[in-house]
Amino acid sequence: MANLYDGKMAAIFDAMYQTFIDYDQEYVFYNELIQENNCKSILEIGSGTGNLAKRFKENDQEYIGLDYSQSMIAIAQERNKKSLFIHGDMRDFELTTPVDAIIITGRSTSYLISNEDINNTFDSLYKNLNTQGVIIFDFIDANRFIPFIKQNQAILHEATYEGINYIRESHWKTTSLENFMLEWSAQYYTIVNDQKEIITEDLSTVRVFTLNEIELFLYLNNFEIIRTIDRKTYAYDTYVIMAKKKML
Structure with missing residues (x-):
């Protein structure tokens, strides 16, 4: 895990x-x-x-x-x-x-x-x-999510908390459809003066x-x-x- x-x-x-x-x-x-x-x-x-x-x-x-x-x-x-x-x-x-x-x-x-x-x-x-x-x-x-990510190479989620604006940009790649496993990479940003500044990034293997x-x-x-x-x-x-x- x-x-x-x-x-x-x-x-x-x-x-x-x-x-x-x-x-x-x-x-x-x-x-x-x-x-x-x-x-x-x-x-x-x-x-x-x-x-x-x-x-x-x-x-x-x-x-x-x-x-x-x-x-x-x-x-x-x-x-x-x-x-x-x-x-x-x-x-x-x-x-x-x-x-x-x-x-x-x-x-x-x-x-x-x-x-x-x-x-x-x-x-x-x-x-x-x-x-x-x-x-x-x-x-x-899996029946709904895999077709969705095949049509959407990048998925953005925006959030605001305590006056800070965040963006998460997710990318999904199928690694093994035998077990419906996916590689999920995500980059996390804050918005400062209308510009994205990266905070960190994460990579996980997940299964649907x-x-x-x-x-x-x-x-x-x-x-x-x-x-x-x-x-x-x-x-x-x-x-x-x-x-x-x-x-x-």
Whole structure:
């Protein structure tokens, strides 16, 4: 898994996504699904800089955040001093106490490149859920995204936060359509005196999925799909899956 959003990248990510994502709306979306299943304890994988954590804590919910980036966790912990954040890998983690719901947010599934990564992740989710526990996660839809990037060589996203204007210029290259893997390069700029000034750049290998693939992985790892939601986000066409742990 890529070493994402460490150091300076964590702060840039945090600033830009304040504009990209309405975190109040995001909280309502996930919390309605969680409450629909009467879940009390929640683990968020890909908790990032703690924007959703803040909302869960404000509503006195039993919340834990897990992220692969220590720099992101540092920002999250400063923002949510009374919340618990764990540095960990979704493919192999163990909680002290199982939880009722595990959510994987921000299309973090994109960084599960191999089939082994996916199976190990679902196995870890299964082991850390209570009986009748649920998982909720999103993924980029390959059937819509791959044609889109073939038609759009460069994709621009603009954001303004605390008076600073940012631009992210993304380029996508297909590396292995066998697993729908893509090379994602991104350049991050600020706008100063109407001129772009580069801050940093990032390169990641990511994977997009078909709905049928995800359905099969869940079946093989003893999860039963409860709901499938077709959801458009700020940049990607995604599906959100809610699935229940099946008893062996």
